[in-house]
């Protein structure tokens with residue numbers, strides 16, 4: 450029997466050819482900005498993969514903006530501008546925040562949508578005091594550790610054209626929500642919502658509204674668990690001399706541990722928390738995404754799957 454799939458699959462070579470449909474170059478300052486996002490990011494990868502990807506996004510966004518103005522014409526009045534919302538899901542350490550920042554840098558160069566904001570869902574984790582009270586300190590990142598209702602409310606406001614939306618802030622330094630501090634988002638053209646939980650569907654209830662109901666486009670960044678664990682351990686080791694070295698860091702006790710001890714500690718955290726969450730709650734959401742980016746061992750994207758429209 451013929452195998453059917455809702456996705457079109459492109460190898461990185463096939464995908465790279467798509468960039469020749471439109472000449473796409475980066476200015477010096479854009480290259481500098483992208484190198485600031487991640488020093489290991491190769492500009493070849495940006496040109497071959499991310500430029501064609503954001504070119505496609507731009508076409509979708511332009512289409513959605515045109516639809517908005519057609520609706521205005523029909524009603525004979527101007528309605529509030531609402532942002533185009535892109536969701537990015539995937540495991541801890543797969544590179545969601547890096548992907549979000551690359552996409553932001555590339556999308557903000559287009560004149561029809563210069564203002565791109567990122568929301569990271571860690572801001573919607575419950576504060577440690579609440580997690581401790583509920584016995585959830587070792588379940589950070591699991592569905593029950595998030596105030597999903599507050600995240601949905603934020604997305605409702607954004608999609609209603611609210612002038613200002615306040616987003617709570619999570620500090621990886623203190624490993625907690627910063628009390629009373631917010632990022633204020635003011636009528637952006639595009640919002641990227643990035644987090645492990647963004648494609649999850651809570652248990653059905655009478656008033657079920659999912660975070661993903663507000664997405665115009667969604668991405669899942671995928672990699673093998675062996676690679677994820679290695680990236681997680683590598684990041685943990687690097688953090689010893691940066692974030693952990695700060696006396697205010699929740700993980701300051703790990704600042705001076707050896708390579709071997711760091712590998713053991715990070716692997717334990719991975720196995721006890723992040724791996725369980727990946728298998729149980731994150732991976733099952735992969736096929737809900739419109740686009741699946743599969744990485745190989747060096748973060749290079751190997752295949753791109755695009756949902757057929």
Ligand SMILES: Nc1ncnc2c1ncn2[C@@H]1O[C@H](COP(=O)(O)OP(=O)(O)O)[C@@H](O)[C@H]1O
Pocket residue numbers: 487489490491539540541542543544545546547548680683684747748
């Ligand atoms: N495209 C990329 N090229 C090179 N390194 C990357 C890339 N994306 C992520 N990384 C590295 O992988 C690790 C995890 O990335 P990060 O964006 O922090 O993941 P997440 O937000 O999914 O937890 C970091 O050390 C980051 O520097």
Ligand SMILES: CC(C)(COP(=O)(O)O)[C@@H](O)C(=O)NCCC(=O)O
Pocket residue numbers: 541569570571572589590591643644645646718722723
């Ligand atoms: C904060 C996270 C849950 C990720 O949250 P996200 O930004 O995807 O909402 C994760 O980075 C985390 O801290 N996990 C707990 C185990 C650990 O320290 O890795």
